[in-house]
Amino acid sequence: MQPITYERPETVEAAVRALGRPETLFVAGGTTVFDLMKVNVLKASHLVDVTRLRDPRLSAIEVSDTAIRLGALVRMADLAAHPGIRAICPLIPLSLDLGASEQIRNMARLGGNVLQRTRCAYFRDTSFEACNKRNPGSGCAALDGHNRQHAILGTSTACIAIYPGDFPQVLAAVDAQVEIAGRQGKPRTIPFTDLHRLPGETPDVETVLKRDELITGFLIPRGPWLRRSLYLKIRDRQSYAFALASAAVALDLAPDGTVREARVGLGGVATVPWRAREAEAALKGNALTEAIAHRAAEAAFAGAVTRSHNHYKIPLGKQTLVRALLGAAAMEV
Amino acid sequence: MSGHETALRELPLIGRGHARYDGRAKVTGRAQFAADVVVADPIHAFLLLSTIPRGRIDRIKTDRALVLPGVIDILTHENAPALAAPVSQAAGSATNHQPLIDPDIVFDGQVIGVVLAENFETAREAAALVDIHYVKQPAAVTLDSPGAVTERWSEINQNFEDLEVGDAEKALAEAPVTIDATYHMQSQVHNAMEPFPTTVLWDGDDLIVHEPSQYVVGLQRGVARQLGIDPSRVRIISPYIGGGFGSKLSLTPRTAILAALARKHRRPVKLVATRSQGFTLSTYRGESRHRIRLGATPDGKLTAFAHEAWEMCSRFGAYASASTDLTADMYAAPSILTRVNIVRTDRTTPGFMRGPGEMPYMFALETAMDELAYRLEMDPVELRRLNEPARSPIDGSRFTSRSLVKCFDEAAERFGWRNRNPVPGANRDGDWLVGYGCAAATFPCFNYGGSATVTLLRSGRARVETAASEIGTGAYTALGQVAAELLDLPIENVEVLLGDSLLPPTAPAGGSMQTASTVPAIRLACERIVSRLGNRMPALADLGAAFDRLGTLSIQETAQYAAFDGKNANGGRAVLSTPDGDEPIAIASYGAQFVEVRINARTKELRVPRLVGAFAAGRILNERMALAQYRGGMVWGLSSALFEGLAIDPIQSRVTNTNFEEYAIPVNADVQMVEAILVPEEDHEVNPLGVKGIGEIGIVGVAAAVSNAIFHATGKRLRDLPITLDKLF
Amino acid sequence: MPGDPNLPNPHRRNFLRGSAGVAIAPFAVRAARAEIPALDASEDARALTAVGMTVNGQRRRLSVDARTSLLDALRDQAGLTGAKKGCDQGQCGACTVHVDRRRILSCLMFAVASDGADITTIEGLAGEDGALHPMQASFIDQDAFQCGFCTPGQILSAVACVKEGHAETEADIREYMSGNLCRCAAYPNIVAAIRQAKPLMEG
Structure with missing residues (x-):
């Protein structure tokens, strides 16, 4: 880890201005920055600590009739513990509680959480030479390496690194928007599903953020599906482990059980927070039976591409989604 | 030498569960682990490890690193001081590789350099700037890799013989019922919470080493030998060890190298190796494969037992856990055929890890026994009862005590085994498939004897001193408790000094033998103290008068215990001297493990809500410490079954999961009910206190019980550890 | 003891054992002295930065490299070695301390970022009279x-x-x-x- 300088601006303007310096990184909780800097995966010579920016909305959880707004500096633990959110959208605290540990949830902020880096072993260990994400053009060691954890959706021949995390899959599912501040002009807002880029030929470019842009918040439109929502995470350990497969589902059911609206996000299986619109289409207008749930799961994984050690993720991913859908349908709301 | 035995009270079969002697130090953060020691003006070291499995260093350039402000020195094979080769102080566990003597790379994660700097941050930064070019060669890193070479262990190790009792091949060919199955487990690494820190400093010609060690006397001698100095010039200080499990039993190459650097620079040197580096700095449990063949009559009597094992080894070392004697001693098979092979690969040498061979060898045997029970449509517990041997099936040795059946009965009762529906796949609770499984546990007794000093003061305070190690087993507590009880003192009156090579030497904290080897010496010392007090320990209130009569303020006795007249007990065998001549005896602890697994019918994740084990290991000195060892061991067994295994990259022949995230060990949520039952057992022959080992048996058998329970839940027989959910699809 | 202890391949597990050394090596340990130059955040990445924090109820001023973790600052500079370095990657929890009344992983926190923080370590948990929490x-x-x-x-x-x-x-x-x-x-x-x-x- 090279020497660094450090600054702690007080305004968003000052923060994004600071990113004009070369080799500069934002840091908030540090939980997906400091670890990687120690092992020379992330290299920076200047850190801009954004945790003490004065804008109170950055740390606010705001609920209106039409939307939930989450400031980018809200701690994971605080959002998980927010009683209002739990009542409106149980999916959100569920996904947070199942992620990381309470210590990390106390440190990590939502803005950093959605930008967390892959857990691909070949990315996180510089002694492996080939990693297109870390070292563009060097190849992908995971393609024929040990790839039990790796992605089966959204992959390319350049990268199969999994997108980790749980909460971002929820944001992808529930039509969240991301608010972004930059040096030029007014803040912009984009759909969360547009924030992350598929690896394609440039897996090193993970998001559409410009290098001097800062996420300031998330906007989740309120819909009747948020109440009937759950997050199911399957992993080797019972806790403190990344997903092998996960499903974020939110359903609006008619009194006769017909699916009026469905929102489906998938984790542990894809290179980005994954929105399974094909599954949603398979559900819409149908009664949520076991057969329909399976049809949705088939649709969600129709495009899956596996490698030597991760074939199991297709049946696992499907069953995870089926279980989540049936579980959500059975919820009392 | 024990003419005054009657002067001492008999200890209870299960000793009172006094709280930990070192409890307060450990809950307040005052317990000083090696990396906590403050030394003046230390140099910080950072290790460079190889990143290829085989080849050589073509070029190593340190100039960019050396010019950093604060960098003091960078050691590579081009400028390393000459040291004698490390000889493992615990012979047989071979971290005998000597790094930095040539450019050759013989395993991934080999020490190829040491960076010294004024602070940790600079040392780490400089390490990343050392430019290394390798010439790579193809490597074999698994049992099945091209280029891996199988050798028969008995041809390498003159002291080892494979077993051949009767004609097992013929018996197998003729047996009405046979099982022939192969079992496999991936390599595992100890991963104690404390990695591998070392701080060394010289005081003139004397070397002080702060390093966690399960065997301070061995480390002392090993380092002295490498440096070419007298062992009396080396002092190892290791009062607390942040977990060992075998990883801190053997000399590793780092210590002497750091000592040489400290001597060169005339300053203390401090190393705190990283978690990732710890995966290759010491030993590990190597990958192994086992073929078990069982022959039986239709009513379940074994007619033949055959066990062939293949254990991973390095090219340069020679280690095998070779536990076929253990499995052959389990059941009354009239014919036995065993063979142990090592498979030479481009890896570092494996070594002792909690239940080194007992865990994998018994995983294989006890899964095979379950397969046989299902084949015979017989209760697995009954199958074991039916084949309980009266004497060792190998050589007819007498078991001094063997409570296997009793352990099965007690654990089965507590577990509720009787109520199980034996049909595989028939037990369901909602979306969860439920399975019950059981397996036997065993661990052989070792005893190398030991020595200790006990001092009794006129005030009624006492002190026990011995070079034993506290690795979490409760050594301070158990050893102090023995002295307190024998001297009839409140336990608070006894001070215990451990973990220092200046203290009287004793057996290592390995092989579950330290307590059994050391307490007889403590007993002997107490006996002599009492003998000086007139063969009867006075009441505390009368102690002053008794000392006054002797005209002294303190009585100090150092005693040495020589197990089996100095012939020791090794791997479950010893020789008793009797009036009729020498009698070979079989000495081991036994236990039974019962497990409930739950598997989600859809997503296959696997949870273990209940573990019940019963163990008989002779006299228990402290009930609380024993339960902790057993239960901790059982969770290790669970971990070996479900989580642990090195992930090998097949193309690059390297380990990819050298961290706590991907080398998973259980978290709190993975462990629900873990119950250990202490089965009382009296054994007057194993040693004067009848103490067997308790540190390792808890892990043994759990993996088989888990795999057997998975079969019961699903009808799917899984013979490859760890059993992760992908194997259930 | 069977076999030559130098033979690496005994039949069973053999441990070489020997007698203890007798010379008493003097045990020289002196407390490290923390030097506290008062420096502000500097453009020189190798310069130290002064940070002030409350640790276990006491005001502390430490000067840290911006790369230093709170864990290393507590252990090496504040002399509080109760928090442990088990992985240095946020994967084990051995370094857990309280910062502003929340539990956090001190190995993942930059020491410079803890400027002004109220920190409790294991050393500060027991009462001043030594009564255990x-x-x-x-x-x-x-x-x-x-x-x-x-x-x-x-x-x-x-x-x-x-x-x-x-x-x-x-x-x-x-x-x-x-x-x-x-x-x-x-x-x-x-x-x-x-x-x-x-x-x-x-x-």
């Missing part, structure tokens, strides 16, 4: 540790777990204590200790 006492009572290396982190995590309201059920405790690995696997005892300490902390 109920959680510490319960850990002893329930034998909630073996080697003790993860214990300071477990205890600080456990205290926070109770204060957060995450210790209502055993299942909750297990889940919310899962960020603290214990290789000795004293987990059931840790759960029992928290259950014992909870009413004492609240009462």
